[in-house]
Amino acid sequence: xxxxxxxxxxxxxxxxxxxxxxxxxxxxxxxxxxxxxxxxxxxxxxxxxxxxxxxxxxxxxxxxxxxxxxxxxxxxxxxxxxxxxxxxxxxxxxxxxxxxxxxxxxxxxxxxxxxxxxxxxxxxxxxxxxxxxxxxxxxxxxxxxxxxxxxxxxxxxxxxxxxxxxxxxxxxxxxxxxxxxxxxxxxxxxxxxxxxxxxxxxxxxxxxxxxxxxxxxxxxxxxxxxxxxxxxxxxxxxxxxxxxxxxxxxxxxxxxxxxxxxxxxxxxxxxxxxxxxxxxxxxxxxxxxxxxxxxxxxxxxxxxxxxxxxxxxxxxxxxxxxxxxxxxxxxxxxxxxxxxxxxxxxxxxxxxxxxxxxxxxxxxxxxxxxxxxxxxxxxxxxxxxxxxxxxxxxxxxxxxxxxxxxxx
Amino acid sequence: xxxxxxxxxxxxxxxxxxxxxxxxxxxxxxxxxxxxxxxxxxxxxxxxxxxxxxxxxxxxxxxxxxxxxxxxxxxxxxxxxxxxxxxxxxxxxxxxxxxxxxxxxxxxxxxxxxxxxxxxxxxxxxxxxxxxxxxxxxxxxxxxxxxxxxxxxxxxxxxxxxxxxxxxxxxxxxxxxxxxxxxxxxxxxxxxxxxxxxxxxxxxxxxxxxxxxxxxxxxxxxxxxxxxxxxxxxxxxxxxxxxxxxxxxxxxxxxxxxxxxxxxxxxxxxxxxxxxxxxxxxxxxxxxxxxxxxxxxxxxxxxxxxxxxxxxxxxxxxxxxxxxxxxxxxxxxxxxxxxxxxxxxxxxxxxxxxxxxxxxxxxxxxxxxxxxxxxxxxxxxxxxxxxxxxxxxxxxxxxxxxxxxxxx
Numbered sequence: 001x002x003x004x005x006x007x008x009x010x011x012x013x014x015x016x017x018x019x020x021x022x023x024x025x026x027x028x029x030x031x032x033x034x035x036x037x038x039x040x041x042x043x044x045x046x047x048x049x050x051x052x053x054x055x056x057x058x059x060x061x062x063x064x065x066x067x068x069x070x071x072x073x074x075x076x077x078x079x080x081x082x083x084x085x086x087x088x089x090x091x092x093x094x095x096x097x098x099x100x101x102x103x104x105x106x107x108x109x110x111x112x113x114x115x116x117x118x119x120x121x122x123x124x125x126x127x128x129x130x131x132x133x134x135x136x137x138x139x140x141x142x143x144x145x146x147x148x149x150x151x152x153x154x155x156x157x158x159x160x161x162x163x164x165x166x167x168x169x170x171x172x173x174x175x176x177x178x179x180x181x182x183x184x185x186x187x188x189x190x191x192x193x194x195x196x197x198x199x200x201x202x203x204x205x206x207x208x209x210x211x212x213x214x215x216x217x218x219x220x221x222x223x224x225x226x227x228x229x230x231x232x233x234x235x236x237x238x239x240x241x242x243x244x245x246x247x248x249x250x251x252x253x254x255x256x257x258x259x260x261x262x263x264x265x266x267x268x269x270x271x272x273x274x275x276x277x278x279x280x281x282x283x284x285x286x287x288x289x290x291x292x293x294x295x296x297x298x299x300x301x302x303x304x305x306x307x308x309x310x311x312x313x314x315x316x317x318x319x320x321x322x323x324x325x326x327x328x329x330x331x332x333x334x335x336x337x338x339x340x341x342x343x344x345x346x347x348x349x350x351x352x353x354x355x356x357x358x359x360x361x362x363x364x365x366x367x368x369x370x371x372x373x374x375x376x377x378x379x380x381x382x383x384x385x386x387x388x389x390x391x392x393x394x395x396x397x398x399x400x401x402x403x404x405x406x407x408x
Numbered sequence: 409x410x411x412x413x414x415x416x417x418x419x420x421x422x423x424x425x426x427x428x429x430x431x432x433x434x435x436x437x438x439x440x441x442x443x444x445x446x447x448x449x450x451x452x453x454x455x456x457x458x459x460x461x462x463x464x465x466x467x468x469x470x471x472x473x474x475x476x477x478x479x480x481x482x483x484x485x486x487x488x489x490x491x492x493x494x495x496x497x498x499x500x501x502x503x504x505x506x507x508x509x510x511x512x513x514x515x516x517x518x519x520x521x522x523x524x525x526x527x528x529x530x531x532x533x534x535x536x537x538x539x540x541x542x543x544x545x546x547x548x549x550x551x552x553x554x555x556x557x558x559x560x561x562x563x564x565x566x567x568x569x570x571x572x573x574x575x576x577x578x579x580x581x582x583x584x585x586x587x588x589x590x591x592x593x594x595x596x597x598x599x600x601x602x603x604x605x606x607x608x609x610x611x612x613x614x615x616x617x618x619x620x621x622x623x624x625x626x627x628x629x630x631x632x633x634x635x636x637x638x639x640x641x642x643x644x645x646x647x648x649x650x651x652x653x654x655x656x657x658x659x660x661x662x663x664x665x666x667x668x669x670x671x672x673x674x675x676x677x678x679x680x681x682x683x684x685x686x687x688x689x690x691x692x693x694x695x696x697x698x699x700x701x702x703x704x705x706x707x708x709x710x711x712x713x714x715x716x717x718x719x720x721x722x723x724x725x726x727x728x729x730x731x732x733x734x735x736x737x738x739x740x741x742x743x744x745x746x747x748x749x750x751x752x753x754x755x756x757x758x759x760x761x762x763x764x765x766x767x768x769x770x771x772x773x774x775x776x777x778x779x780x781x782x783x784x785x786x787x788x789x790x791x792x793x794x795x796x797x798x799x800x801x802x803x804x805x806x807x808x809x810x811x812x813x814x815x816x
Contacts, residue, residue: 188631205630209677220786221666222613222691222761223596226659228784233667234652240645251634258629259641261677262670266491269617269669269687269725271787279677283630317677352630376636378628379679 002102002109002402006391009098012045013390016078016094017086025381026086029149030079030121030130031059031158038078042093042118049100051116057169058139059120059162060131063100070408071113072401073172073180073364074099077122077131077356084123085185085383087390091371092183093118095394099401112405115177119356126155132356135172136363172363178408179330179365182357183397185385189376190349197389198338198346198396199370203325204358205254205283205350208290209318210297212239215311218266218274232276233264235310239300240278246296247282252289254350257282285323285350324358327365330404334369337399341392353378369397410510410517410810414799417506420453421798424486424502425494433789434494437557438487438529438538439467439566446486450501450526457508459524465577466547467528467570468539471508478816479521480809481580481588481772482507485530485539485764492531493593493791495798499779500591501526503802507809520813523585527764534563540764543580544771580771586816587738587773590765591805593793597784598757605797606746606754606804607778611733612766613662613691613758616698617726618705620647623719626674626682640684641672643718648686650708655690658704660697662758665690693731693758732766735773738812742777745807749800761786777805 019041020026020034028034039061046053046063053063061078065071076092096116103109120131126147133139147155159165186192191199216230240259247257258281265275282293298314305312338346351368360366371393374384427449428434428442436442447469454461454471461471469486473479484500504524511517528539534555541547555563567573594600599607624638648667655665666689673683690701706722713720746754759776768774779801782792 186631187628188633189636190631190633193636207630217785218788219784220595220761221668221689222615222664222759223594223598223786224664224760224784225596225598225662226656226664228597228601231666231668233648233670237645237648237652237667240641241649244642244645248634254633256630256632256634258639258678258680259645260629260639260672260679260681261675262641262672263675264668264670267669269689270666271668272666273668281629281677352632353628354630376627376632377625378631380626 002106002398004098004102004394004398008101009094009391009394010387012097013091013094016090020080023381025383026080026084027082028080029082029123030125031162035079036162039118042078045097046100046116049097050104051100055167057164057167058130058134059164060135060170061118062170063116065113065115067111067113069113070178071115071176072178072405073115073117074401075117075119076182076184077120078118079121079123079125081123081379083381085378085380087185087383087385088187088378089122091185091390095183095397098394099398102398109402112402114401122356125149126158129356129359132359134169136359137171174364177364178404179327179367180357180360181330181367181397181401182355183369183393184355185373185378186370187353187373187378191370191372192374192376194347196345196347197342197372197392199349200331200334200338200346201326201351201368201370202348203285203323203350204355205285205352206287206290206323207281207283207321207354208294210280210314211317212278212280212301213313213315214276216274216309219272221270221272224272229272230309232273232310235304235308235312236262236276236278239304239312242300242304243280243297246300247293250292250296252284252286254352255282255284255289256352257293279317283352287323321354321358324361326357326361326367330365330367333400333404334367334396336403337396340399341396369393410514410806412506412510412802412806416509417502417799417802418795420505421499421502424498428488431789433791434488434492435490436488437490437531438533439570443487444570447526450486453505454508454524457505458512459508463575465572465575466538466542467572468543468578469526470578471524473521473523475519475521477521478586479523479584480586480813481523481525482809483525483527484590484592485528486526487529487531487533489531489787491789493786493788495593495791495793496595496786497530499593499798503591503805506802507806510806517810520810522809530764533557534566537764537767540767542577544767545579546770582772585772586812587735587775588765588768589738589775589805589809590763591777591801592763593781593786593791594778595761595781595786599778599780600782600784602755604753604755605750605780605800607757608739608742608746608754609734609759609776609778610756611693611731611758612763613693613760614695614698614731615689615691615729615762616702617687617689618722619725620686620688620709621721621723622684624682624717627680629678629680632680637680638717640681640718643712643716643720644670644684644686647708647712647720650712651688651705654704654708655701658700660692660694662760663690663692663697664760665701687725691760695731729762729766732769734765734769734775738773738775741808741812742775742804744811745804748807749804777801
């Protein structure tokens with residue numbers, strides 16, 4: 001068995017955290033100064049693990065093994081949410097680094113070909129899973145040229161500022177790999193609530209996003225009688241409340257939906273809003289359930305429009321993401337390892353969050369391992385995991401990597 | 409009869425509009441550069457109308473008549489909403505100016521004592537009806553010292569920047585006045601919908617404001633199962649929709665309520681909001697109706713809190729404004745004048761918007777006259793009134809002023 005170095009793992013995690021550290025979280029969005037500094041450090045670390053390392057034209061840090069044979073690719077993303085937690089993405093990158101370092105020190109396993117990667121912009125500053133999309137050849141040049149962040153900064157300018165304009169983008173050679181493994185914090189409470197320490201991901205749920213637009217008439221809140229109002233906010237509240245009722249009545253076991261972003265114009269206490277927007281996002285592991293929700297959203301929009309003086313329009317707010325199956329032949333090794341290390345404390349589970357492995361799965365067999373998030377909290381400075389779980393997850397992954405490569 | 413000069417009225421209205429003019433509206437919030445420049449111009453105009461004019465320590469522009477006897481005070485406010493219409497407040501100020509100018513040119517009526525005023529900050533940049541409150545002695549020094557605008561700018565600093573720190577605040581002498589008259593655009597559709605050209609205000613409705621605060625748990629929108637969510641937005645939508653139902657079921661004829669400002673934190677598509685706020689404002693001419701709405705709001709908050717995992721708290725978001733009766737002995741002169749000029753095109757009506765006359769009414773008899781707003785639109789660049797109505801309103805007021813003073 002390959003024993004990882006727990007102390008070094010934690011030290012490297014804390015080292016990566018220092019780039020963009022703020023309070024208990026990190027602020028390390030893709031291509032920020034903190035992000036690029038983290039990537040230079042990672043490249044150096046990848047080299048120290050005996051790999052040939054380079055940063056490619058979209059900021060991916062790759063480490064290639066010099067050893068022959070079909071390789072495994074391991075990693076995750078190193079960028080963070082605008083105000084993110086310290087483990088989201090970072091943990092999977094440092095697991096990959098630690099496994100590479102452990103392999104390079106092991107007389108028995110040094111020869112095993114493992115490539116590692118710190119992917120770029122999983123968190124959608126410009127393009128969600130930009131790095132994974134670029135590596136797997138599904139990134140559209142036209143999209144790259146026109147992508148901007150929420151402040152209107154263009155991706156091409158961010159690439160230039162990061163010194164990457166002239167750097168070639170890597171493309172993975174599909175024939176080189178057995179598959180891709182990604183470790184990640186769960187970012188939800190399922191493991192914790194069920195007292196489990198390892199989650200083996202069976203599929204990544206699909207996501208659809210709709211934007212509801214409400215068009216009424218802005219007016220004075222004191223002088224416009226109720227019967228004459230065309231209040232965009234009233235229609236929004238009615239729509240949102242109704243969606244919560246009809247979606248609940250038609251939900252599958254693990255369906256989720258969220259209306260976490262609303263905009264009223266002008267958003268003032270004494271003014272009847274003439275315009276409003278609401279984002280409706282929903283996720284499920286089944287396409288037919290996603291279709292059902294889409295149909296219900298359109299029915300509800302029609303219903304609200306018919307019963308008010310406000311226009312209601314639904315538009316697709318994002319490209320739909322189809323549910324992604326993980327490779328059973330790959331995750332069976334994670335299972336075997338979990339059984340060995342924590343026989344009664346692992347489960348199969350879908351991933352409710354999207355991950356780079358969802359993009360990779362369209363290119364080659366992919367699998368994911370989760371460890372528990374304390375309180376299920378993520379995308380927040382308060383995100384954290386127990387140290388024992390951080391160490392266990394890496395050990396489970398290392399064992400699986402060695403078994404998998406040894407069996408090929 | 410005193411004939412106003414319609415051409416000069418429109419010219420002066422357009423002149424005042426030029427201060428802070430933007431697109432078809434004005435941006436002239438209290439103490440802005442445009443506002444202070446408008447006030448210097450008004451002081452000069454008041455002098456040209458034969459009045460002794462000064463700007464006081466909160467920016468009110470006053471014009472005092474040199475003629476003996478009990479006087480009438482006429483005017484409105486010269487400040488605008490952050491993005492306001494060109495007539496809101498401004499019209500009533502220019503009516504007062506035009507009546508003073510017409511009086512000064514009239515051999516028959518030159519002796520009638522009419523004071524005029526351009527009040528400050530009716531629109532609540534710092535303190536709603538700041539000018540009227542200061543003139544009538546109900547402005548608390550402690551409140552002045554601590555008042556800030558929505559950007560955190562302090563009133564005391566705005567006064568200093570406007571050069572008013574050392575200028576004394578005027579206090580009206582109650583014994584000098586018969587009462588206060590204010591003309592204003594309706595800011596609602598009632599006159600237009602009923603094909604009327606003059607509204608005689610019988611009362612100004614009362615206003616109460618509550619803020620609902622929803623405290624849940626911020627979390628990832630993909631990984632947190634519905635049953636475990638403490639989604640502040642879901643509670644907000646349920647509360648707002650329920651308020652719209654129960655208020656409608658218990659409304660009086662002219663009750664209005666508005667939830668035009670909502671805030672979700674962090675307001676992102678993929679994040680379950682952990683915190684949300686909603687402003688609930690309601691108005692009615694009866695205190696008991698306002699009490700009924702207040703009780704219903706608290707019951708609804710309890711109901712939502714009990715049926716969800718989200719904490720719901722209601723706090724008073726503004727000082728309640730009690731309904732204000734206009735003086736019948738004063739507005740009977742406006743009625744008589746309206747009967748004379750447009751026998752079938754005037755009505756009695758309450759004001760759904762608050763006005764300086766609501767503050768003045770606590771100090772001396774007060775009355776208001778409305779002219780129609782096109783489409784009922786106000787607090788918007790699109791605010792406008794027909795030129796014929798602008799002229800008619802001033803003439804109706806001038807006739808009433810002369811009759812009233814002649815009868816004293």
